[in-house]
Amino acid sequence: MTTGVDAGRLAALHQREVERFIAERPQSAAMFEHAKEHLHGGVPMSWMAKWPGPYPVFVQSAHGAHFTCVDGIDHVDLCLGDTGAMVGHSPDATVARVREQVERGITAMLPTADASVAAEELSRRFGLPQWQFTLSATDANRHVIRYARHVTGRAKVLVIDWCYHGTVDETFATLDGDQVVPRRGNIGAPVPPSETTVVVPFNDVPALERALATGEVACVLLEPAMTNIGIVLPDDGYHQALRRLTREHGTLLVMDETHTLCAGPGGCTAAWGLEPDVVVVGKTIGAGIPAGAFGFTSELSERIRRSVELEDIDVGGIGGTLAGNALSLAAVATTLTEVLMALMSPATTEADVDRHTEAFAECAGELFATQ
Ligand SMILES: Cc1ncc(COP(=O)(O)O)c(C=O)c1O
Known part of the structure; x- marks a missing residue:
């Protein structure tokens, strides 16, 4: 008896997803082609090319747990910039402070x-x-x-x-x-x-x-x-x-x-x-x-x-x-x-924890609803 994953079925599913990816993301495809003219491998840093599809998704904007690509598709970002954006993309408080500091030097x-x-x-x-x-x-x-x-x-x-x-x-x-x-x-x-x-x-x-x-x-x-x-x-x-x-x-x-x-x-x-x-x-x-x-x-x-x-x-x-x-x-x-204060600080009050637990639950609900 054979067990495990059927490689043929896996390849067929992968192919189906690749075709869907290409059909839905023409702008990313065009940008990737253009980028290759002056970016080694078509990306600003080589490991951005290590992507399961035929080309990387080019990002238009990112906020919280989501990003939108140049083809206008909203993505739930389970990678979060490989944790660089673990606190969420562009949190409001940091954005406001950074904006102010840019002006000040x-x-x-x-x-x-x-x-x-x-x-x-x-x-x-x-x-x-x-x-x-x-x-x-x-x-x-x-x-x-x-x-x-x-x-x-x-x-x-x-x-x-x-x-x-x-x-x-x-x-x-x-x-x-x-x-x-x-x-x-x-x-x-x-x-x-x-x-x-x-x-x-x-x-x-x-x-x-x-x-x-x-x-x-x-x-x-x-x-x-x-x-x-x-x-x-x-x-x-x-x-x-x-x-x-x-x-x-x-x-x-x-x-x-x-x-x-x-x-x-x-x-x-x-x-x-x-x-x-x-x-x-x-x-x-x-x-x-x-x-x-x-x-x-x-x-x-x-x-x-x-x-x-x-x-x-x-x-x-x-x-x-x-x-x-x-x-x-x-x-x-x-x-x-x-x-991070309310989420990670030992000085956090129970009310803070409840508030953030609710926010997380909401976020998780949104995540599963979107999928
Ligand atoms: C445990 C650990 N330390 C350090 C780093 C390096 O981080 P960076 O690439 O931002 O310098 C990484 C990157 O993934 C990491 O996983």
Whole structure:
């Protein structure tokens, strides 16, 4: 007896959907053809071409949980800009504040009051007192890795097999047996990743223990629950073992909460009582206006302060001209304090929760009605 999916039927259904897609989206097709003249692959960034249909859908506008394409079709957006728009597309409060800030100055390479507001709110949520801002979660991860190497004097980063932390060279490594090898598709790797990276499977405490015992590992970088290969939850006791072992071996523990910040105020760090040395966030913290951040302990702040010369700070490999710019910080401060406040803040009242639960229910009802 054969079981499973009938491949012939699947191919026929796919073909039917492709034909429907083409019939309903002539404007996207025309724009894609035109775009190919000057955009590599017809898209502004190559992975936008990784689309199941014959061409990508070109977007006209997006609001809340929906976007409308250039052919006028309303889409319920279950991808939400791959979580960059996890707070909803263009939330009103952030839009209003950003509009105002655009008029008042976009970037000055100097701090604005919003930076402190954003840092204070992140501290309150994640329990880490010191913060720095970047333009993306990728940048935040890169900077954290540099600082970790710098303050520990160790060469290697430990990541989990099949992790994703953005386009960070050190993390495009996987296991082939017990060998660290480049991940498939790793484009132009600067050095073999085995030189920079140790890889262990998620939830494997003995492997972690063996790797940390070498004394080579500057930091462990991981998501508290893996979110890029489906959702993989930690086993009971995994985080406790991870924290104990990293402390024992003088290795910094970095939680990438870029996706898992949706677990509640302070992400999994707060929800599960974790005690990382560093937390990384990004994507939706500015409602999609480019922004990332990393927060860390006072102890690490002091170690960094003691080991970095102000004179060299701008050429040391940390930062970027637009990092922490006024517009990003206006977006982050407002998104954290106004858009997410009622949903994610521990200070939320029960009435707020009820109000938002109702709004969610309404939204979910709308979602299923639209499908
Ligand atoms: C866990 C995690 N961290 C970091 C990133 C990088 O985010 P960005 O591409 O916005 O820099 C991603 C991207 O998907 C991610 O999944």
